[in-house]
Amino acid sequence: MFNSIQQKLYRGRHREAFRLRSSKYYLRLKTEMVRLFGGKCTQCGISDIRVLCLHHKNGGGNLDREVKNGHVASTTFYRRILDGKREIKDLELLCMNCHSILHSKLPVNSGTITS
Numbered sequence: 001m002f003n004s005i006q007q008k009l010y011r012g013r014h015r016e017a018f019r020l021r022s023s024k025y026y027l028r029l030k031t032e033m034v035r036l037f038g039g040k041c042t043q044c045g046i047s048d049i050r051v052l053c054l055h056h057k058n059g060g061g062n063l064d065r066e067v068k069n070g071h072v073a074s075t076t077f078y079r080r081i082l083d084g085k086r087e088i089k090d091l092e093l094l095c096m097n098c099h100s101i102l103h104s105k106l107p108v109n110s111g112t113i114t115s
Helices: 003-012 015-036 074-083 096-103
Strands: 052-056 091-095
Touching: 003 015, 015 074, 052 096, 091 096
Parallel strands: none
Antiparallel strands: 052 091
16 A cells, blocks of 8 residues: 555656546546436536536535535535435536526626627
C-alpha cells in the first residue's frame, strides 16, 4: 500500500492518466444520472448531456454540495443518487438555459430584445 506522500508523487507523475480516468468516470455517472431523470430537459426537451443539470425544486442545493480541494464534487452527488442514498423527488432535470430562466428574478419577456 502507498502512504499519502507516495500517492501524491505517483499521481504527480501520472497526472494525465488520472485526469482522463476522472473525466470518463464523471461522464459515466452523469450519463446514468441523466437517464434516471428521463434523458431530457423537463421544460424544453433538449437532450444534449453537455447542457443538462439537476434543479433542486425546493431549493437547498448547497446542502448537497461537497467541496474537496476547493472544487465541488459532482461525482459524489451523482453517486449518492445512483446508489439510492439520496431522494430524487425534489430534483428535476433541466438544461442550463431553462435553469437560468427559472432562477431569474426578472419578469417574463423582460429579456426580449427589440429593435
